[in-house]
Amino acid sequence: MKKILNILVGLLFVSSFIACQPEFSNPINDQTYTSGEADFSNYVAVGNSLTAGYTNGTLYKSAQENSFPSILATQMKLAGGGDFTQPYLEDDTNDVGGMVFGSNVILEPKLIINASQGGPERINKTPTMDVTNIHAGPYNNMGVPGAKIFHLVASGYGNVANLATQQANPYFVRMASAPDNSIIEDVVAKNPTFFTLWIGNNDVLWYATSGGTGVDQNDTGNLDPSTYGPDDITNVNVFGAVYQQLVDALTANGAKGVVATIPDVASVPYFTTVPYNPIPLSDQSQVDALNAAYTQYNGGLQLAVQNNLITQDEADARTISFDLGANALVIEDEYLTDLSALGLPSIRQATADDLVVLPAMSVIGVAPDPNNPQMVYGVTIPLEDKWILSKDEIVTVRTATAGFNQVIQAVAASKNLPVADMAALMEEMKNGLVEEDGSFYTANYFDGSNLDNLVFGLDGVHPTPRGYAIIANKFIDVIEEAYGAKLPKVVPANYPTFDILPSN
Amino acid sequence: MRKLLIALLLFSFGSIYAGGYRVALQGQRMLGMAHAGISVFNNAETTFFNPAGMAFLEGKLNVSFGVSGIMSHVKFQNPEYNWMHETDNPLGTPFYLYATYKATDNINVGLAVYTPFGSSTVWHKWAGSDIVNDISMKVFYIQPSLAYKFSDMFSVSASLIMAYGGVLYNKDVNRYLTGDNGEKTNVQLDSGISGATGYAISLAFKPADNLSFGLNYRSSVTLDAQNGTATFNNVPAFLSNDLKNTNFSAELPMPAELGLGMSFKPMDKLLVAIDYNYTYWSIYKELRIEFDNDLPPSVADKKYKNTNTFRFGAEYQLNDKMFVRAGYYYDQSPVPEGHFSPETPSLDTNNFTFGFGYQMDKWSFDFSLLYLKGKERTDYTFVTGEGPVAHKFGGTYVNNAIIPGIGISYSIK
Secondary structure: OOHHHHHHHHHHHHHHHOOOOOEEEOOOOOOOOOOOOOOOEEEEEEOOOOOOOOOOOOOOOOHHOOHHHHHHHHHHHHHHHOOOOOOOOOOOOOOOEEEEEEEEEEEEOOOOEEOOOOOOEEOOOOOOEOOOOOOOOOOOEEEOOOOOOHHHHOOOOHHHHOOOOOOOOOOHHHOOOOOOOOOOHHHHHOOOEEEEEOOOOHHHHHHOOOOOOOOOOOHHOOOHHHHHHOOOOOOHHHHHHHHHHHHHHHHHOEEEEEOOOOOOHHHHHHHHHOOOOOOEEEEEHHHHHHHHHHHHHHHHHHHHHHOOOOOOOHHHHHHHOOOOOHHHHHEEEOOOOHHHHHOOOOOEEEEOOOEOHHHHHHHHOOOOOOOOOOOOOOOOOOOOHHEEEEEEHHHHHHHHHHHHHHHHHHHHHOOOOOEEOOHHHHHHHHHHHEEEOOOOOOOHHHHHHOOOHEOOOOOOOOEEEEHHHHHHHHHHHHHHHHHOEEOOOOOOHHOOOEEEEEOO | OHHHHHHHHHHOOOOOOOOOOOOOOOOOHHHHOOOOOOOOOOOOOHHHHHHHHHHOOOOOOEEEEEOEEEEEEEEEOOOOOEEEEEOOOOOOOOOOEEEEEOOOEEEEEEEEEEEEEEEEEEEEOOOOOOOOOOOEEEEEEEEEEEEEEEOOOOEEEEEEEEEEEEEEEEEOOOOEEOOOOOOOOOOEEEEOOOEEEEEEEEEEEEEEEEEEEEEEEOOOOEEEEEEEEEEEEOOOOOEEEEOEEEEEEEEEEOEEEEEEEEEEEEEEEEEEEEEEEEOOOOHOEEEEEEEEEOOOOOEEEOOOOEEEEEEEEEEEOOOEEEEEEEEEEOOOOOOOOOOOOOOOOOEEEEEEEEEEEEOOEEEEEEEEEEEEEEEEEEEEEEOOOOOOOOEEEEEEEEEEEEEEEEEEEEEEE
């Protein structure tokens, strides 16, 4: 019996000896990921809201943690990357973003879906971040939400005293290393070895989101950005001069980096979600009543043609008629010939070439006067210019965007910097992007069937953290190709989108 | 009976990640020689390997009991995403109990209780959590047999198989959904225990003292879990009406197996055995879980292929009490390319076995040691459950296992 016991003990001894871990023929190790010709030890990200991690209508703590530069820096750490600091958001105690100035809410908290209502709305919580709670940088993430290109070189953009005149930015006020330092001065002080530069979206975006109510400073030739209104399009020569200045500053000490193009703003869900023809009519008597309401206007147009005030083509384009089925919105259009002398407003029905902005959802179909339910926005009350990016305004936006992207490509080429084509990527994200693993992502979030696949946030302009993960992967592709680096990708589906709450 | 079933399930069954979820550890004496026992008729283990062989046993009553300890590791990596994970599997302890009784000169009856299928895989907080967090499958067979000896050379046997078993399976609902506590939303599936029946037939042919042949066929058995419970954990409030706990049904197929064996004694003290197993894995086409409420069914394509296993073993008698054994077998994975899933990461394996037997008058003790080494495999599977299209999950897998075992046999002449 003792013999048997001995054998048993021996057997267990041998077992534990052999029971080592299996090994791969080519295991992941210290050599798997490399920086190639680049040096990731001090990566600094320069840009606007897209670099800051802004999503769902604000910048909040968990969103900042998933900003694309933060994702990128995490991957870079496997290839010589150093610590990556981001602007202080510890005072966002409820993770809702927004901002207060004393007791005044100056920036709204994040958008959420209220499942009991259906649509996006601001979360019912008060922001806790105060603009005066300054934690001076510089930081590795120098993305400043709302910054236009010329703001990056503007002195006083971080000075709390300039908030009242809208010459300062509340986010930069909190993070500027000194009140009158410019963003690029702080960036240079950080002495980056590697950078990403993605700037210029706001120089055309705000014109578009305002429904084209601003001024295209390319038409005016105005080269002084201090005189620009917030919704104006930046003059392309201003853009070019500042872009050159930024890239010169970033590369002065030999740092390598990536620059990114500006997406066609008309490709974001803010403009593609609400259709031009959202008015369903199923009752012939309704159709007849609506047509009757515009008989006088349509007749007036023909009168104007007979008097050679407008062409027959314009009259046809302006003629308003309703049918059974889906009908186009009635909209104001400043580009139409002014016939107010005849008592005719500058209105027409929208076409597929017009883009309706996302916030118009809350207006269309609403009767503002409860005593007069017949008067309805978009049907019997024409939608104002600010709700519509008309086809002429779209041309303005696209021309400006193309001009900015030409600058970006040319400056990058002259400095031998790779370009991440975010314009192409965001277009793909809108139409449905298929990742290498087959995962499918889309911007089409209001059809309700595909919560799984969303990459744009509820503000309709900014990606969700899931979208920023896709953007980080794109930067990785470009960095690998340009610098011979090797970095691991992230899985976008592991990243969040937006909050859905049972009630708000 | 129910108490007995529960007692049997206290054994953890373990996985060896070779031929699907087949766990071939059904006799320490045979395992020492590569688990090649279809034509070896020298103790009660033949009740499993080839019940017709009972006719050639010498004792009036033969009993064998054994248990193994499975220590297995699976590693996974994918440099595309810097994924590095390994399983944290509990010790598996599959067992067997066999008894034969010579009723008449020509008729032997036998009873076998054993655990031919099982798996136990635990992945922790890992990249494939929407496929599996952990899974534990336990199946045991109770197999009474009747053998009839036509002559001193030839016998046949027929068996009834009563199979019992079930699965505990936990996976995340998808790659991103979390509860309001920030933890991943997951579903725990408990199939409960179901039973089903099958059969086995076998032939034993011993044309000479030093030469034997055997054939054994075990039918497939499909356990039909009709009343499983699905429990959702960490459900976000807005989905509390959709992801409600419910019942489910699922089918768990156990494949049929055909075995052919030959053994011979080139010299008096040396026994050589060769077995071939053909396992009808093509029965496992998909894992389909149908929920009783409005949730869409969860379907994972499996498309398993039939497999071949070749076993070569030998036993050498040192003296009148001691035997040493060794063997090698090659086990094929039934998993086709593009369906390689981490809940049963079954690789092609090389298997080396060693054994030692100590025989006394009525008692004998057998020790075995199996070392299994999987061939590294880079493969993937498609995962559904997120939107309209499935996504790929894959990487490189490698495994090994070390499995010591002890068996006790008792025989009355």
